[in-house]
Amino acid sequence: MKILYFAWLRERVGKPEEEIALPSNVSTIADLMEWLAGRGEEYAYAFENRNVIRAAIDHVHVKADAPVGAAREIAFFPPMTGG
């Protein structure tokens, strides 16, 4: 599964994207954030304030309770500031 990071999440994690093997106990976006946060200091810093982080599955915005099992690509990012 491909995981992408944007803006300050990308800076904190230190990479724009990576491939991960989804652990069997991760079923939702919230689970995935919790699991990622436990992968090291940089991830803990990136995911410390999880309630402000937005997620998208296969280019569609989703909430924290969305199931991740069938996803090809999951992105994490801060609230958007375009326009």
Add this chain to the structure above:
Amino acid sequence: MTVTIRLQQEDFDVGAENAVLARGHTDIGAIVTFTGICRDSEAGSDVSAMTLEHYPGMAEAEIARHVETAQARWPLLGVTVIHRYGRLVPGDNIMMVATASAHRQAAFAAAEFLMDYLKTQAPFWKLEERGRDKKWVDAKSSDDRATERWRKD
């Protein structure tokens, strides 16, 4: 219905884009154009440049979804959305939305609807430079409220 959605680093020409939107149509009575421009100050301090990051693939898809919603809601004859990415300096164009309709009301409303949604839902992020300092721009709750008002329950 002419729909143009483009993400690009290079500048755009609003007049030329309007001409494309109107080409071949004699049923268009109104085109409303919004242009977002990089300004040199924010919250009272000088901004020397800004870099726009985006999520390729999703940004186009998200804009297309909101254009479809606008088409379903107002009698539109054309929509153009162009959003730049990369480093911009004060005075540079950031993005434009143009909506075409037979009458002005639909064109104004659809343009505003699209702007409100693009600001809060399209995956773009601004990094502001103030001299050597760089800071990610915080999302504004006023933008969320502007988006909320279009929601139909």
